[in-house]
Amino acid sequence: MREQELNxxxxxxxxxxxxxxxxxxxxxxxxxxxxALEKITGYLKKELIxxxxxxxxxxxxxxxxxxxxxxxxxxxxxxxxSMRKTALMQKNGVYIHVxxxxxxxxxxxxxxxxxxxTMTDITExxxxxxxxxxxxxxxxxxxxxxxxxxxxASMHQVFDLISNASQSDAPVIIYGESGTGKELVxxxxxxxxxxxxNPYVKVxxxxxxxxxxxSELFGHVKGAFTGAYRSREGRFEAxxxxxxxxxxxxxxxxxxxxxxxxxxxxxxxxxxxxxxPVHINVRIISATNxxxxxxxxxxxxxxxxxxRINVIPINVPPLRERVGDIxxxxxxxxxxxxxxxxxxxxxxTNKAMDLLMVYAWPGNARELKxxxxxxxxTCRESMIQPYHFPPAxxxxxxxxxxxxxxxxxxxxxxxxxxxxxxxxxxxxAAEILGISRVTVWNQMKRYxxxxxxxxxx
Numbered sequence: 378m379r380e381q382e383l384n385x386x387x388x389x390x391x392x393x394x395x396x397x398x399x400x401x402x403x404x405x406x407x408x409x410x411x412x413a414l415e416k417i418t419g420y421l422k423k424e425l426i427x428x429x430x431x432x433x434x435x436x437x438x439x440x441x442x443x444x445x446x447x448x449x450x451x452x453x454x455x456x457x458x459s460m461r462k463t464a465l466m467q468k469n470g471v472y473i474h475v476x477x478x479x480x481x482x483x484x485x486x487x488x489x490x491x492x493x494x495t496m497t498d499i500t501e502x503x504x505x506x507x508x509x510x511x512x513x514x515x516x517x518x519x520x521x522x523x524x525x526x527x528x529x530a531s532m533h534q535v536f537d538l539i540s541n542a543s544q545s546d547a548p549v550i551i552y553g554e555s556g557t558g559k560e561l562v563x564x565x566x567x568x569x570x571x572x573x574x575n576p577y578v579k580v581x582x583x584x585x586x587x588x589x590x591x592s593e594l595f596g597h598v599k600g601a602f603t604g605a606y607r608s609r610e611g612r613f614e615a616x617x618x619x620x621x622x623x624x625x626x627x628x629x630x631x632x633x634x635x636x637x638x639x640x641x642x643x644x645x646x647x648x649x650x651x652x653x654p655v656h657i658n659v660r661i662i663s664a665t666n667x668x669x670x671x672x673x674x675x676x677x678x679x680x681x682x683x684x685r686i687n688v689i690p691i692n693v694p695p696l697r698e699r700v701g702d703i704x705x706x707x708x709x710x711x712x713x714x715x716x717x718x719x720x721x722x723x724x725x726t727n728k729a730m731d732l733l734m735v736y737a738w739p740g741n742a743r744e745l746k747x748x749x750x751x752x753x754x755t756c757r758e759s760m761i762q763p764y765h766f767p768p769a770x771x772x773x774x775x776x777x778x779x780x781x782x783x784x785x786x787x788x789x790x791x792x793x794x795x796x797x798x799x800x801x802x803x804x805x806a807a808e809i810l811g812i813s814r815v816t817v818w819n820q821m822k823r824y825x826x827x828x829x830x831x832x833x834x
Contacts, residue, residue, distance in 0.1 A: 400492070417496060419468035460476060462475075473498060522565065524565065532699060551663070551665075554695045554741055566620075580623055582627075619660070626665050635679070725761045726760045733766075749761075788820060
């Protein structure tokens, strides 16, 4: 193809390029643009031609002043701009992010006659990077206590107990329904205590048979049973000088309970198939979703072991008893999934949040997290709606704890309940709700709620 033919089709080539192209003369007057620049800036070609390039308010443009006040871009001094991130203003006044390259244009005699600039719109990339960094900060600094989310008064009591229990060597037992976060509580106790640099070992007592459980806990010697081809240390030995978390301790068989009692009383274990005592220095943290006191009365759990492990009890409240924490948990689960997912889901609608606030959540925080995982699969819209949640959560599929209320009604109801529990004391009501006293006062004013303090005679 001859040079004349190339020049003939050059305009078509330039207008096909997705990057914005702008040519200016030595005075900074725009003399030529392509269609991509119109799309990027919002200006029509006729609105740009003849105007100074400063019309775009580029934040890296440097104007030099010399002589009689004549102005020109410092590009004419430096000769080029390479891969510079900048922001420029569109016609509507909105700033966008672009990647700019620029170079001087010379005539056949080598004289500068102008400059050409190319601009690539990277606004979406910058916004996504900003969003990802915000999510990462959120994941690093959770609104809670060592990964446990909650702002309600009941959860603050749990946080206080964790802090106190972590500084003791006494056995801790964590009570709570399935899905309330008992394992997180146990880990927080370890992470904030003096043994945090030492091992932290977890055992699910309900996941193994009696024979396997004893071997898992205490270890065994070679030949102790069929398949014991070599000696193996147990979890207690592995946790030496650290802490062991015994989840679902209510499922321990009675025979294992006897051995566990000796561990607590004498700080020794015996491997299966061996009678030599092994001394250990391990702090025991246990958890259960069962009523151990009732199990003792029914003969399913040893009373002496119960008193040994029940030294520092921590009760983790179910989600239905801390409704005010649901938006906090929901937002956290949503942000985490948004970060991991490629879906462009922007948020949760008010109706969807209202639904979450009135559902009973028998599976607690674990069920709430699963509900969001389900919603991210079913949602094909920009916002999560009530019908994106699982059938058990969605109205009409499963009974709700209460009739649906809008968010304002729910907040008013919770405020009244808190004030009643606090006998009209606004500071105490704020602690119950996990909000500030000023917020309580503002809500009382907004919802027309009054409360009189009870005076003791």
